[in-house]
Structures are given as structure tokens and as C-alpha cells.
Amino acid sequence: MKKVIFITFLVWMGCKEAPSADPTFGIVIHGGAGTILRKNMTAEKEAEYRSVLAEAIQVGHAILKAGGSSKEAVEKTIHVMEDSPLFNAGRGAVLTADASIELDASFMDGATLDAGAISGVKTIKHPISAAIKVMEDSPHVMLSGAGADRFAVEQGLETVEPEYFITERRVNALKRVQDAQKPQKTSWSPTEKEFLQQQRYGTVGCVALDLSGNLAAGTSTGGMTNKNWNRIGDAPIIGAGTYANNATCAISATGWGEYFIRSVVAHDISALMEYKGMPIQEAAYEVIHNKVAKLGGDGGVVGIDKKGNVMMEMNTPGMYRAHMDSEGKLTVKIYKDE
Ligand code: ASP
Numbered sequence: 603m604k605k606v607i608f609i610t611f612l613v614w615m616g617c618k619e620a621p622s623a624d625p626t627f628g629i630v631i632h633g634g635a636g637t638i639l640r641k642n643m644t645a646e647k648e649a650e651y652r653s654v655l656a657e658a659i660q661v662g663h664a665i666l667k668a669g670g671s672s673k674e675a676v677e678k679t680i681h682v683m684e685d686s687p688l689f690n691a692g693r694g695a696v697l698t699a700d701a702s703i704e705l706d707a708s709f710m711d712g713a714t715l716d717a718g719a720i721s722g723v724k725t726i727k728h729p730i731s732a733a734i735k736v737m738e739d740s741p742h743v744m745l746s747g748a749g750a751d752r753f754a755v756e757q758g759l760e761t762v763e764p765e766y767f768i769t770e771r772r773v774n775a776l777k778r779v780q781d782a783q784k785p786q787k788t789s790w791s792p793t794e795k796e797f798l799q800q801q802r803y804g805t806v807g808c809v810a811l812d813l814s815g816n817l818a819a820g821t822s823t824g825g826m827t828n829k830n831w832n833r834i835g836d837a838p839i840i841g842a843g844t845y846a847n848n849a850t851c852a853i854s855a856t857g858w859g860e861y862f863i864r865s866v867v868a869h870d871i872s873a874l875m876e877y878k879g880m881p882i883q884e885a886a887y888e889v890i891h892n893k894v895a896k897l898g899g900d901g902g903v904v905g906i907d908k909k910g911n912v913m914m915e916m917n918t919p920g921m922y923r924a925h926m927d928s929e930g931k932l933t934v935k936i937y938k939d940e
Contacts, residue, residue, distance in 0.1 A: 604805075605910060609616060613852060616939065617911065618658050618792070619817075621741055622659055622869065624808065625813050625815070626664075626669060626811070626813075626909070626910040626927075626928045627666040627667070627672075627810070627811050627812050627813050627901075627910065627928045628678065628806070628810070628811050628906050628910040628912060628925070628926065628927050628928060629659055629662045629663055629666060629675055629764065629808065629809070629810040629811075629817040629904050629906070629925070629926050630678060630809050630810075630905065630912050630913075630914065630923070630924070630925045631659050631662075631682060631683070631806070631807065631808045631809075631868060631904065631923065631924050632658040632805075632806065632807050632808075632854060632856050632902065632903075632904045632914070632921055632922060632923045633651065633654075633659055633688070633689045633805075633806050633921075633923070633926075634653060634689060634690055634803045634804035634806065634853035634856050634921065634922055635803055635856045635857050635900075635901045635902030635916045635920065635921035635922075635939075636803035636865070636900075636901075636918050636919075636921075637796055637855075637911050637918065637919055637920070638693075638918070638920025638921070638922070638937065639796075639919055639920070640740070640937060642796075643936075646732065648936065649682065650675075650688060651688060651922055652934045652936070653811065654682065654683065654686045654688055654689075655681055655922060655923070655924040655934050656924065656932060656934055658679045658680075658682035658683050658686075658808075659679060659924045659925070659926050659932065659934075660926070660932075661678050661679050661681075661682055662675035662676065662678060662679035662808060662810055662926075663675070663926045663930065665678060665808070666810060666811075666812050666813065666928075667928075667930075669751040669812075669813050669934050670812065671812050671814070671816065671818070672712070672810035672811060672812040672816050672817055672852070673709070673711060673818045675808070675810040675812065676730075676808045676809070676810050676818045676819065676820040676838075677701045677709070677728075677730055677734055677863070678707065679708060679810075679835070680707075680728075680730040680807075680808050680820050680822050681728050681730070681731075681805055683806035683822070684727075684728050684730065684806065684822055686730065686816040687769045687771070688790060688874065688909060688920075689804050689805075689806045689861035690801030690803065690804025690805055690806075690823055690825075691705070691707075691804070691806040691822040691823050691824060692705070692727065692728060692729065692730070692822065692831070693766060693767050694767070694769050694771070694772065694824075695767050695772070695823075695824025695825075696772055696775065696776075696804065696824040696826060696827040696829075697768065697772050697773065697827060697828070698825075698828070698830065699773075699780075699830040700827050700828065701768075701773070701776060702724070702764065703724055703764050703767045703768065703824065704721075704724065704824070704825060704829070704832065705712060705722070705723050705724070705729045705767070705823070705824055705825075706719075706720065706721045706722065706723075706724075706729065706822070706823050706824075706825060706834060706838035707719075707720055707728060707729035707730045707732065707820070707822040707823070707837065707839045707894065708720075708744075708820065708821055708837060708838045708839065708840055708843060708844040709733040709734045709765070709819070709820040709822065709843050709844065710818065710819050710820075710840055710844035710846040710852070711737065711816070711818055711846060711890045712816055712818055712819070712847050712848040712852055713816040713817075715735055715755050715846075715847060716737050716738075716841070717743050717804045717840045718733045718735065718737025718740075718742075718743060718744075718845075719733050719745075719839070719840060720732045720733050720735060720736060720737030720744070720745050720746065720750040720754075720799070720838060721744065721745075721750065721834050721838040721842075722746050722747045722748045722750070722762045722832055722834065722867070723747070723750045723751050723754070723879070724751060724789075725751050725754070725761040725764060726750075726751060726754045726759055726909060727759070727760040727761060727762045727765070727766070728759070728760065729790045729822050730804055730820050730821075732750065732753070732757075732759055732760055733820065733822075733936065734820075734881060735753070735754065735757045735759060736753070739757060740753065740907065743840065744838065746834075746841075747880050753841060753923075756769065757765040760882060766851070775827055776827055776915075779798060779827050779828045779898070780828060782794050782798055783798075785799075786799045791892030803856060803858075803901065803918075804823075804856075805821060805822070805824075805843075805855075806821070806822050806823070806845075806856075807819070807820065807821040807822070807839050807844070807854025807855065807856060807904060808820050808854060809838075809851075809852035809853060809854050809904055809905055810848070810852065810906065811852070811906050811908065811920040813906065815848065815849065816848060817846045817848050817851065817852035817906065817907075817908060818846050818852055819844045819845060819846040819852035819853055819854050819868070820843045820844065820854065820917075821837045821838075821843045821854045821855065821856075822837065823835065823837040823838075823843075823856075823857070825837070825895050826838045826859065826913055834859075835859025835860070835862070836855060836857075836859040836860075836862035836863045836867065837855075837856075837859065837889075839863055839871035839882040841865055841866050842855070842859075842862050842863045842865075842866055842868060842869070842885075843855045843859070843862060843867070843868060843870055844862050844868055845858075845868035845869045845871070845872050845874070847872050849908070850872040850875040850876050850884075850907065851871065851872055851875055851877060851882050851907040851908070851913075852905060852906055853867070853868040853872065853899060853903055853904070854867055854868070854887075854903065854904055854905075855867045855902070855903045855904040856895070856901050856903075857899065857900055857901010857902060857916075857918070858900055858901055860897045860899070861894050861897050861898065861899020861900070861901070862894065862899065862901060864897060864899075865889060865893045865894045865897065867890075867893075867894060867903060868903070869887055870885075870889045871885045871886050871889050871895065871905060872885075872904065874888060874889070875907070881907075881911065882905050882906075882907040882913045883913045884901050886913045886915040887915055889919050890902065890903060891917055892916050894917065895917045899914065899918055900916075900917050900918050901917070901918060902914070902915060902916030902917070902918060902920065902921040902923075902928075903915055903916070904921075904923055904925075910923050910927070910928070912927075914935070916938060918938070919937065919938055920936050920937045920938055921924065921935075921936075921938070922936055923935050923936075928935070931939050
């Protein structure tokens with residue numbers, strides 16, 4: 603009898619889904635999508651962007667390679683981009699209509715479907731960490747404004763004077779946007795139009811798959827230049843700018859936030875995978891080109907699925923983006939046609 607039980611046990615073990623023989627990991631980032639054109643880029647600027655993207659992704663990759671969590675990889679990778687004045691997140695974020703700073707960020711854990719977000723904060727050095735704290739140490743998913751800044755202080759997160767975030771480049775950009783958007787102005791030169799388009803974007807985001815099979819996604823932004831009335835975009839909205847689910851994928855978006863909220867971009871990609879069985883690339887193409895674009899919006903997304911397949915899709919001329927696989931192969935791209 604004992605023998606029968608033992609054999610039954612062995613058969614049962616054999617039928618059970620075997621743990622993945624070849625665990626993999628991967629990480630993908632973006633530094634914003636938009637009208638990024640070769641003719642407006644100097645060789646030095648381009649090299650600077652590529653170098654910060656590479657630096658950021660290597661931080662997350664090292665964490666994943668050492669067996670660290672996708673959450674930590676996403677957080678620490680985004681810190682590098684929040685610290686860089688090149689991107690519209692943390693230091694170097696775009697300015698509001700009254701020349702101040704209002705930062706948004708969100709994070710989602712694909713294993714638990716836990717999520718956290720903050721919006722309109724002014725003093726938190728690393729907004730992505732505040733979003734993670736909201737997820738882990740508050741009973742809520744989203745905090746905003748002064749309350750969110752206060753929460754970060756209570757949690758012991760690093761805070762800075764609002765001036766820390768403000769760069770000359772963004773002060774000049776705000777002046778140009780405000781001049782171009784004066785109510786009495788009714789026509790714009792092609793250069794002005796291009797400039798206005800360029801000012802809209804620059805959010806940063808990161809998605810990662812760790813060796814335990816857990817997915818995570820995070821997004822951090824200053825929003826849109828000259829935003830008013832405490833405008834909030836898609837970046838801090840779970841399901842629009844950020845989504846992660848171990849059953850499908852992790853997604854971070856960048857683009858014209860109003861359209862990304864209306865299209866529920868990040869969750870929509872996951873839903874197409876979950877309910878229609880679409881591969882990540884196809885799902886992202888469908889949402890960006892057949893949904894967002896048809897409404898009149900533009901932008902891009904990066905994503906990774908539970909098997910480590912990577913996606914970087916956009917309907918803009920460019921998106922700062924990078925990917926690193928478990929072998930350490932690095933891909934850094936800026937223009938759409940690369
Ligand atoms: N999606 C962001 C927003 O609308 C902007 C960006 O991606 O750069 O706030």
C-alpha cells in the first residue's frame with residue numbers, strides 16, 4: 603500500500619506544472635516620448651541622454667541580477683532619472699503656469715496588485731519612493747498636494763526646497779510657451795508649433811521582471827509645461843500611466859496624459875493580453891495606434907511580460923528608451939526609426 607501511495611505521489615509531482623527551468627529577468631525604461639527630432643539634437647545632447655538612460659537601467663539591472671525585487675529595481679532606476687535635469691521628473695521637471703513645481707508618480711506591484719500614487723507634490727526629492735510608501739505604509743492608493751508632501755515627511759523620505767527642482771531650461775521653456783499661448787495669438791510658425799509640442803512630454807518610467815517572476819511598474823513626472831488648476835495627467839493614475847499584473851505584464855506610459863487617461867492605456871494593454879491572449883507587442887500596438895491615436899492623442903509605452911518579452915511602442919517621432927535583458931545586452935534608442 604505504501605508503495606502505491608509513493609508511486610501516486612511521484613505521478614502527481616510529475617503532473618504538477620514544473621517551476622520554470624530557466625528563470626529570466628529584464629528591465630525596460632523610458633524618458634518620455636514626443637517630437638524628438640534629429641535636426642533639433644546636438645551630438646553632445648544625444649550622448650548625454652543615452653548615457654543617463656544607460657546609467658539608470660544598469661542600476662536596476664544589477665539589482666535584478668543579484669536576485670533583488672522588481673520593486674527595488676524600478677525605484678532605484680527611476681531615482682537616477684529623477685535626479686537628472688534632462689528629464690521631466692524630479693529635478694528638471696516642467697513648470698506650472700505660476701512657475702512652480704507639481705510632481706506626480708505611481709507604482710504598481712504585479713504580484714499583489716497593490717499600488718500607490720501621489721500627485722501635485724512640491725518637496726519630495728524622489729516622488730516614486732513616495733508612491734511606493736503610499737502603497738506600503740498607508741491604507742490608501744493615492745494622496746495629493748500638501749497632504750502627500752506631509753505624508754512623505756512623516757515617512758522620513760528626503761525632502762528639498764521647491765527651488766531644487768527648477769532649472770533654467772524649464773524657466774525659459776515656460777516663458778516661450780506662455781508667449782506662444784497668449785489669447786491674442788492666433789497663428790504659430792512651424793518652429794513655434796514644434797517647440798510647443800516638444801514641451802509637452804518627458805516623463806520617466808520603468809518596468810521590470812525579477813528572478814522570482816514578479817513584475818513591477820513605476821512612472822514619475824512633472825506633467826505638462828504651463829499646466830494650470832492643479833491639472834493631473836495619466837502618470838499617477840493606476841491603469842492609465844502605470845499598471846502591473848503578474849498574470850500579464852508591467853506597463854509605464856508617457857504622452858499626452860488626457861488621452862492616456864481616456865484610453866486607460868496601461869490597463870487596456872494588460873486586459874488585451876489577459877482576455878484576448880494577445881502578445882504584449884500586439885496589445886500595445888492596438889492601444890497606441892488604434893485607440894489613443896484615433897482620439898487624437900500621442901505618446902508611447904514600454905512594457906515587459908511575465909516571460910520577459912519586451913515592448914517599446916509609440917506614435918510620436920521619438921521616445922527616450924532602453925532595455926536590458928538577463929544576459930546584460932543593452933539597447934538604448936531615441937528616435938522611432940532606430
Ligand atoms: N503623460 C504626462 C502627463 O500628461 C506627460 C509625459 O508623459 O511627459 O502629465
